[in-house]
Amino acid sequence: MGHIKLTNVAKSFGNVDVLHGIDLEIGDGEFVVFVGPSGCGKSTLLRIIAGLEKPTGGELAIDGAVVNNVPAADRGLAMVFQSYALYPHMSVRQNLAFGLENTRMPKPEIRERIAEAARMLEIEPYLDRRPGQLSGGQRQRVAIGRAIVRRPVAFLLDEPLSNLDAELRGSTRAELAALHARLSATMIYVTHDQIEAMTLADRIVVLRAGRIEQVGTPLELYNAPANRFVAGFIGSPHMNFLEGTVETNGPGKTVATLAGGHRLEVPLDNAGIANGAKVTVGVRPHHISIGGEQGLPATIRLVEALGSETVLHADVSGQKVLVVAPGQHDLAPGADVRLSLSAAPLHMFNEKGLRLGHAV
Amino acid sequence: MTIDGSGKTGPRVGEIAMAPVRFAMGLVDAPLRKLQKVAGLGGMATFFLLPNMLIFGIFVLLPFFINFAYSMTGGSALFLSDRSFVGVDQYARLFDCSNYLDPNSCAEDTFWTAVGNTGWFVVLQVTLMIAFSLVTALILNRDLKARSFWRAMFFFPVLLSPVVVGLIWKWILQRQGLLNFGLYGFGFDPYAWLNDRTWSFAAAVAVSIWAHMGFYTLILLAGLQAIPKDLYEAAEMDGTRSMRVFMRITLPLLMPNLLVVIVLVLIRAVQIFDEVYVLTGGGPGTSTLFLTQYIYETGFATQLRNPGLAAAASILMGVVLVVLTLVQLGLGRSSDKNGGRK
Numbered sequence: 001m002g003h004i005k006l007t008n009v010a011k012s013f014g015n016v017d018v019l020h021g022i023d024l025e026i027g028d029g030e031f032v033v034f035v036g037p038s039g040c041g042k043s044t045l046l047r048i049i050a051g052l053e054k055p056t057g058g059e060l061a062i063d064g065a066v067v068n069n070v071p072a073a074d075r076g077l078a079m080v081f082q083s084y085a086l087y088p089h090m091s092v093r094q095n096l097a098f099g100l101e102n103t104r105m106p107k108p109e110i111r112e113r114i115a116e117a118a119r120m121l122e123i124e125p126y127l128d129r130r131p132g133q134l135s136g137g138q139r140q141r142v143a144i145g146r147a148i149v150r151r152p153v154a155f156l157l158d159e160p161l162s163n164l165d166a167e168l169r170g171s172t173r174a175e176l177a178a179l180h181a182r183l184s185a186t187m188i189y190v191t192h193d194q195i196e197a198m199t200l201a202d203r204i205v206v207l208r209a210g211r212i213e214q215v216g217t218p219l220e221l222y223n224a225p226a227n228r229f230v231a232g233f234i235g236s237p238h239m240n241f242l243e244g245t246v247e248t249n250g251p252g253k254t255v256a257t258l259a260g261g262h263r264l265e266v267p268l269d270n271a272g273i274a275n276g277a278k279v280t281v282g283v284r285p286h287h288i289s290i291g292g293e294q295g296l297p298a299t300i301r302l303v304e305a306l307g308s309e310t311v312l313h314a315d316v317s318g319q320k321v322l323v324v325a326p327g328q329h330d331l332a333p334g335a336d337v338r339l340s341l342s343a344a345p346l347h348m349f350n351e352k353g354l355r356l357g358h359a360v
Numbered sequence: 361m362t363i364d365g366s367g368k369t370g371p372r373v374g375e376i377a378m379a380p381v382r383f384a385m386g387l388v389d390a391p392l393r394k395l396q397k398v399a400g401l402g403g404m405a406t407f408f409l410l411p412n413m414l415i416f417g418i419f420v421l422l423p424f425f426i427n428f429a430y431s432m433t434g435g436s437a438l439f440l441s442d443r444s445f446v447g448v449d450q451y452a453r454l455f456d457c458s459n460y461l462d463p464n465s466c467a468e469d470t471f472w473t474a475v476g477n478t479g480w481f482v483v484l485q486v487t488l489m490i491a492f493s494l495v496t497a498l499i500l501n502r503d504l505k506a507r508s509f510w511r512a513m514f515f516f517p518v519l520l521s522p523v524v525v526g527l528i529w530k531w532i533l534q535r536q537g538l539l540n541f542g543l544y545g546f547g548f549d550p551y552a553w554l555n556d557r558t559w560s561f562a563a564a565v566a567v568s569i570w571a572h573m574g575f576y577t578l579i580l581l582a583g584l585q586a587i588p589k590d591l592y593e594a595a596e597m598d599g600t601r602s603m604r605v606f607m608r609i610t611l612p613l614l615m616p617n618l619l620v621v622i623v624l625v626l627i628r629a630v631q632i633f634d635e636v637y638v639l640t641g642g643g644p645g646t647s648t649l650f651l652t653q654y655i656y657e658t659g660f661a662t663q664l665r666n667p668g669l670a671a672a673a674s675i676l677m678g679v680v681l682v683v684l685t686l687v688q689l690g691l692g693r694s695s696d697k698n699g700g701r702k
Contacts, residue, residue, distance in 0.1 A: 052593050073599025089612045098608070099598030114600035150598075 002154040002186030003028045003063050004049060010057035011044055011210075018044050019210045021058065026154075026188065031180050033189045036207035036231070038248040042190045043158055045207070048223060049188060050079050050156050059339065063153065073102075078147035079156040084139045086131040092142050093127040096149050110149075117145040120182075123234055137168045144179070144355070154186035194234055206230050223345070228353035230270060231282050237311065239347070240288070240321045242281045246273055253355075254348065256281055260317025264295050266346045279356075280349040285311070285322040287344035290329065295338030296321075300331050312340065365423035375656070380573050383666035424678075430671035436664060443668070471673060473646045474654035477561075478630060481650060483573055484565045485629040490621065497580035498610075525571040526638025530554070533563055533639075554640055557647040564636045564648045571635055572628065576621045583617030584610070616692070623688040630681055 004026040011019040019041045034042040036211055047053040049060065051072030051081035067075050069351060086095050091115060092114050100110045118124045121141040131139055140160060147155050160176075161169045177200055180187050191197055197204050198218040206213040206221065206229075214226040218234075225231035231239045244256040247263065254268040256279055264281055273279065290312075298321060305328060312323040312331065316339065331337065348356045396404050426440065431450055433443035456467035463472035500511055516527065532538045533553045540550035586592035586608065595605050611618075636642075642649035642657075651673070655673045659670030 050597065052596065071599070072597050077597070079594070079597050081590045081594060083588060083590055085588065085594040087591060087594075087609060098595075098600070102599045102601070102604070146594075 002026075002096060002152075002351045004154060004186065004188070004189075006045075006049075007060065007061070008058035009048060009060060011041070011048060011053065012056045016098055017210060019048075019055075019165075022212060024205060024208075024212065024215065026186060029141060029184045030187065031177075031187045031200055031202045032205060033191060033197040033201035033203075034205050034207060035191055035194055036213075037233070038192060039209075040207040041210040042192075042207050046079075046156050046158055046188060046190045050077055051075050055357045069292055071339075076153040077156055078150045078154075079158065080143045080147050080160045082159040084131070084143040084163075085141055086139060086146070088131050091130055092110035092123060092134070092145075092340075095107050095131070095142060096127075096146055099150055100147065113151075117148045120148065120179075121145050123182050124355070137172060138142045140164060140172060144176075148183070151186070152186060155186065157189045159191055160189075161191070161193075174198060195236060197232070204234070224254045225282075225347065225355060227355055228280060228282065231347060231349070231355070235284055237285050237322045237324065239282045239284050241349075242283070242316065242321070244279055244281055246275050246277045246279055249273060249275055249311055256348070258296070258317065259319060260297070263315070264341065264346070266348045268348060273350060273356065278351050280353075282347035282349060283341055283344050285324040287341070288321070288323045289340045289343065290323065290325055290331075290337055292338055292340030292342065294342065295340040298337055298339050300333055300335045303329070303331055305329075427671045428673070428675060430667050431675050433668045436666060438667065446668065450668045451676075453669065454672055454676065468669070470646060470649065470658075472653055473650045474649050477647070478632070478650055478651040480561075481565060481632055482626065482629040485568060485632070486622065486625050488565065489569050489573060489625045489629075490618070492569060493576040493580055493621065494618075496573065496577045497584055500577065500581055501584045511578075514577055517571045518574040520571065522571065522634035523638050526635040529561060529563065529567045529570075529635075530639050535593070555644050557644055560640045560644060560648050564632075564640060566630075567639055568632060569634060572625075576625060579617055579621050579624075580614065583614045587613045602618060619688060619692045623685060623692075626684055626688070627681055630677065 006022050006024045009019060010017070022045060033209055034045060036042050044053060048055050051067070051070065055068065060068055062077075085262060087098065090098065096117060097110050097113045100113065114127070115124075118127055123138065123141050123145060126134055126142070128137055134142065137336040140163075143160070150319070153334065157176075161172055164172060173196060180200075189200060201218055204213060204218055204221055205215050208229055214221060214230045216224075221230055221234045225234060225239075228241065233242070242258050242264075244258040244264065247255045247257045249255075249268075250314060254266045254273075256264050256266060258264055258281070266281060296316050298314040298316045300312055300314050301320075304311040304313075307328070309327065310325045310329045310331075312325060312329070314321045314323060314337070321339065350356060392404075395407065430443070431442060432445060432447060433440065434446040434449060435443050437443050454468050454471055457472065458465040460466070460472065460659060463469045465630055466472045496514055500507060500514070504510060520528075530537070535550055535552045535555075537553075539550075539553065544550060553563060569675060590610055591613075592605065594634055600608075629651055632650050633656070636650065637653055641649040642653050655670045655674050655677070659665060659667045659672065
């Protein structure tokens with residue numbers, strides 16, 4: 001069991017409100033990722049669930065029981081810290097055993113649990129080493145092992161991959177996903193890396209300034225972001241935003257005029273927006289293609305050839321546009337091109353940044 | 361001073377400040393280059409180390425060898441050239457005892473009284489100093505109100521001269537002192553605390569702890585603050601009781617700092633002199649006579665001064681200090697190997 005429910009959870013540090021009424025339900029066995037920029041409150045939210053911080057308002061329930069006043073140790077949760085928080089003067093084995101010894105568990109059972117976790121995480125050869133004698137990746141496994149041996153109802157992971165190099169981060173990410181599949185335990189994972197969020201999560205919770213911006217599956221967030229912030233945060237490179245005004249607003253079709261005078265048709269179901277209103281059109285860099293008579297006139301400013309694809313930094317009437325074109329392109333900075341958006345899923349956001357309804 | 365629009369001081373301020381430095385460097389540059397041509401790079405290193413080596417040699421090494429030479433001579437003459445060579449007689453006199461635990465059975469009974477007193481002082485001082493400064497550091501490490509104020513309060517006595525410390529406490533503890541004045545207010549008869557053998561010894565220990573505790577507290581506090589907070593959070597998640605957290609996490613991780621403190625307290629305790637000399641003068645009788653005071657009085661202060669005997673006693677004290685320091689360093693090295701922060 002690992003069902004976690006937050007109702008109107010708030011947190012303030014002195015006069016500073018860090019979390020404003022968070023409502024969220026996390027199902028048993030679900031892998032939920034909290035994502036957002038630095039200072040959005042994602043780590044604070046995790047620490048409140050862990051019991052390391054007390055909420056200043058609202059209610060937190062685990063498996064139906066309100067745990068606001070239950071000490072961290074009695075919530076049945078285990079946490080993996082960003083710094084791993086391994087005891088440097090103890091061997092790996094002692095690190096794994098420390099929490100279990102607190103519960104006065106019989107020694108044979110402790111040995112058995114350590115052996116099982118060590119086998120699962122392939123850290124058996126290092127059991128008698130100290131954390132200082134391990135590599136970053138090995139320490140990371142030990143930190144996860146320390147959580148596993150406790151057999152918690154849910155795992156809380158606070159940016160666990162942020163101290164690893166890029167290559168190791170990729171492989172550990174895959175291992176974490178496999179571990180979740182094997183343990184079928186609830187996992188709550190905090191990160192500011194949206195690739196980690198997209199690849200690991202059953203559901204992503206996007207936070208900004210202490211508020212939930214959107215909750216959904218990775219593809220829901222990618223395909224139908226609730227607002228401009230989510231649209232810009234999810235997806236790499238981030239979505240392009242082109243400022244414009246609504247020219248005509250018919251059923252299933254809205255025409256917007258961009259800053260350079262170019263007209264763009266967006267298949268909107270019911271825009272509910274007046275002609276002349278300021279809007280932002282969003283389009284992902286991967287959905288723009290180069291060429292086409294009707295395309296937006298653009299000047300290339302920078303070319304990043306990555307081999308399998310080419311990232312183009314272009315200027316469209318003073319607005320910066322990123323294009324990710326598959327394959328290799330013989331383009332140089334200063335070249336004039338046309339960018340075609342005809343096949344691209346377009347998003348339109350109103351002045352408040354909210355996404356307007358779509359026809360498709 | 362020129363200040364540009366951004367509020368930053370302009371480059372001219374730095375130029376003006378650097379001008380004398382540049383001038384001085386210009387003066388020494390040419391001769392130093394010539395010297396380097398003659399002496400080579402290694403020679404230059406020796407040249408720059410020379411001032412410090414000279415100071416160390418003149419004020420530490422030379423007195424050490426002169427002291428050793430004095431310890432091999434006899435008589436009360438001050439200059440080495442006027443003194444007669446007696447070999448190890450002074451050492452033999454110090455060790456001339458039928459029972460080392462009974463100073464009265466020794467030829468130089470005051471020396472052994474001072475050794476015994478110093479031994480007790482060291483044991484009490486090290487134990488109590490570590491205990492008090494550790495407890496204080498643990499308290500000051502918590503989220504107290506006005507924490508900086510309390511830290512300053514505990515550190516303040518360290519800034520006082522030992523003579524001032526001795527005088528303050530003398531005025532408090534003497535027969536007409538503040539303590540008796542206060543007790544008199546509660547109806548107690550005044551008591552001559554510093555004329556009581558036990559109380560004066562206790563006062564010597566307590567005053568010395570009060571005077572120096574702030575410094576050791578600071579070292580331990582720095583050690584406590586260097587322990588990552590998330591280790592405690594991990595322990596909290598694991599449901600670790602606070603005593604176990606202290607014994608299994610705080611204490612082992614504080615061990616490098618604790619060892620430093622133990623070495624420093626130990627060395628200082630063996631050398632105890634100034635504040636206690638002002639406070640009790642070694643009395644009543646010889647109850648607070650410590651080794652350094654014995655050496656000082658034997659060498660300089662008594663009517664029949666005996667510099668040779670004092671020199672021998674100070675050589676013995678030096679040997680004890682070196683041995684203690686080596687033992688502590690050895691312990692420190694093995695604790696580094698077996699743990700410590702990484």
